[in-house]
Amino acid sequence: MTIVKRTILLFVLLACSFGTALAHMGIDTSEFQARRQSVMNAASDGIVLLHSFSGPKSWRDAGFQQDSNFYYLTGLENLHDAILAVDGTTRESWLFVMVPTERQQRRFDALSGWDSVYLNPNHGTEQALGIEHIVAWDGFADFIETRRKANPDVLLYLDQSREGKMVADVSNPPGLAAIENPYLLWSEAIKAKWPDANIVDASPTLQNIRAVKSPAEIALMKKSAACTDAGFRAAMAVIAPGRTNREIEGAAIEAALRAGADGIGMWPELKTGPVSGATVFQKAYDYHLLNRTVQAGETVLMDLGFNYEFYKGDVGRMLPVSGHFTPEQREIIELMNGAYQSGLQAMHDGVSPNDIIQTCIRYVETHKDGLHSDLAKRAALELLKPGKWVMYTHGLDMVEIYPPPKELHTSNTVAFGPDFDVDGQGFYEEDVVLITADGHQLINPALPYSAADIEKMMARLKRSKNGDRL
Structure with missing residues (x-):
């Protein structure tokens, strides 16, 4: 030749x-x-x-x-x-x-x-x-x-x-x-x-x-979000008294990999029981990752993110170990969700992160006087603090720009949600959001927000998993 x-x-x-x-x-x-x-x-x-x-x-x-x-x-x-x-x-x-x-x-x-x-x-x-x-x-x-x-x-x-x-x-x-x-x-x-x-x-x-994502990048982010969603649902199905954090993490990883994930964007972030109010940094420095056995009546704050072609997923919710929230928790979740949804609706091209957070805070101000439990009233005081609302741009890295840019524009993708604790009990939810010309779009598949809908999904997933075992 x-x-x-x-x-x-x-x-x-x-x-x-x-x-x-x-x-x-x-x-x-x-x-x-x-x-x-x-x-x-x-x-x-x-x-x-x-x-x-x-x-x-x-x-x-x-x-x-x-x-x-x-x-x-x-x-x-x-x-x-x-x-x-x-x-x-x-x-x-x-x-x-x-x-x-x-x-x-x-x-x-x-x-x-x-x-x-x-x-x-x-x-x-x-x-x-x-x-x-x-x-x-x-x-x-x-x-x-x-x-x-x-x-x-x-x-x-x-x-x-x-x-x-x-x-x-x-x-x-x-x-x-x-x-x-x-x-x-x-x-x-x-x-x-x-x-x-x-x-x-x-x-x-x-x-x-x-920070400006192309259509190809957004498509890859949606695939990583779908893998993350599969892991999240699998973890919801196994949360129960007597399980360890590690067991729940393992279920999420197995399901995400089966769904096509390339690997772990971040190791599953679980904060449970009395350490649910701990910061992510405390866990990052612990060999056991604050692993513990979850107990009836406790909650799990779960944040997951898996890789697909280098792009990361990221979604989080607060979940009840026994399958049901307490009345006080339900009241706080209702307040938190209302404020969070108002913030999502405020997202559009040209909006500032501060305006989004202030929209959430105004919702809390408007609704705090109707709260009944002392725990919910203390939660409202936390939600009135701008620092309890977390936002950063997201994509190839779990955290790309923090604090986020002064203005958000079309094709920016941000992770956003409240993260706070009351009396050592953590409350949290998070989605990855795409800013569009006329508003916003969730990158991750829809997961429930309300306490009732979370309970229903957990029950349905547990029935489905138990049926697979029969």
């Missing part, structure tokens, strides 16, 4: 492997190109530098998790040892990759196309990915030097916050370099090489671009 024929064959194979994966994801190469163009427009005075994650997944993870910004701009969910440079000054993108050894090629030959762990830099790969330059990363330092000589004032945009603030922001005593946060390590590596470089945070630029 001639060299020309081999080259043509290689390009055809690359195009087929990349094209098949894209059809599966529902995102065309041109969309990734458009995303990079948006970054160039927003950072025309510099170069956005994003590093792929380079280590293998840990034994405990469901799968390798690429850096979300790197994935958003390339579509390469497995690529290791790579740097993406989106150059706003020349309006070109460069992907610097570590050229794989023969051993690495053999080890990962089953992962090709968009699933590649390593890429060979060549014209065929550039054409298939729609990236202008894919070169060996040995030339990265020379690339930066050349750009800085051409323009000494060029800005280097690095991801210095967002997820990095949740990954061991402090991992060593003062005076010692970070050891656990890849975002800090990447920033420090650039500063060490070029101490006089003009470095700025890329996070605001990237967040604003990612």
